[in-house]
Amino acid sequence: MSVSVQSDDFDVGAEIIALSQGRTDIGAVVTFTGLVRDVAGGEKIADMELEHYPGMTEKALASIEAEANTRWELQATRIIHRYGKLKSGAQIVLVATASPHRGDAFEAAEFIMDFLKSRAPFWKKEGTLGGGKWVDARDADEDALNRWS
């Protein structure tokens, strides 16, 4: 289990290798990568500013990761979330899960992403031509949590 909150970019391939290095018991690695889209609600997005709550962010991500590890048979998990100013096309978040079987790896990765979106203290501000605009939380993100209860 490992969580990083950083401004630097990450290398998905290197993270997969690091998860499975030195072991031969892993049957499946699932990764999810979130990117900055260049359009939202019909408006052109140049960049995205990600603010977070240092201290609480790490705790919230570690708690989500620990919960996933109690619910599914996981051999390794990795969460990386970036903050600061990110250009469109940039990587924002990585979730990787390793398990003997793909079912657990897929479900756990989705669970971590669903909780991370509305329970980890990050806030996105989109940079548009008209200036910065805070992204509103979506009801769909809150609804996504209910299926795991």
Added chain:
Amino acid sequence: MQVLYFAWVRERIGVPRENVETTAKTVGELVAELRGREQRYDLAFSDMSAIRVALDQELTDLDASLDGVREVAFFPPMTGG
């Protein structure tokens, strides 16, 4: 106690954190006290359905007691991922 603000709550109040002397017993009482102090707080806390609160870095609600709390944070619903 230390009071922290994030995202548009921070922008409306104008500072990321401040030390607040208060006798408020709950989060709700603290919000009412701040709103009575200055307009910028009143504006930031005008719609409490859009505000989330954490005490010592744990999410909680407006009824929560401030007893023994060192750090209070106010922010909009989170939009990570």
